[in-house]
Amino acid sequence: MQFRHKFCSLCLIILACVASGRAAIQVGDKFPLLDPSTLVGGTPPATEGQITLVDFWASWCAPCKMSFPRYAQLYAKYQAQGLVIVAVSADENQSAFDAFVKKESPPFATLRDKTHKLVSQVKVPAMPTCYLLSRDGRVRFIHQGFHGTTTEEDIRREIESLLAEPSPPS
């Protein structure tokens, strides 16, 4: 009997340990707020009621370089219809971030998560990863990595499906 009690306690401890690991942001979750106090490089754009694409990137990541011109094209096409793109860098060096932004000169907002608070909160699984949010701020689509035209077409189709959805009542 005593052994059974100990065994149950042990199981509870193991369950508590497993549960204490914070889960990554998944489809359907509310995306964390873009906190201006930890994001440098500008003011986060207003995303309320907008279709938002949050891209996590780094200057040392080759696919990220490939993705920026594609995001610029998407932004140019869908900005007027309510698409907001926020590119959040995980760069540790401000100079590397500045050099990348200067070279690419993207038309959308680029910020640096200097304390890695947001990337840790979201638990970004790979570089790059983009989260497509619906107008109510929930994650609807996640793309790990950037695989050229395939990813671009997927994102384009998803943006159009989100734009076609009716706006939530305010």
Add this chain to the structure above:
Amino acid sequence: MKTTFIRLISTSMLAILSLGAFGGCSSTKFVRVQPWERTALTDYTMRSDRDPLAVTMAEHIYFSRESASGGRGIGGSGCGCN
């Protein structure tokens, strides 16, 4: 009495081992370098093929001993992108 003591010790050992194992799994920051922390891993100095002379010598050794050449076409560094 002795059996109870052994059982107590073994249960405690199991509990400690489980805490170590599952605690590590639940907190990934102790398990691996996170994707956003790979700045240093992507540095040029982390590349195994950064020294052309060393690569040539290694290739010569492989060719001499195993009659094998090439097969080193893995691109990129340690960022784990994509």
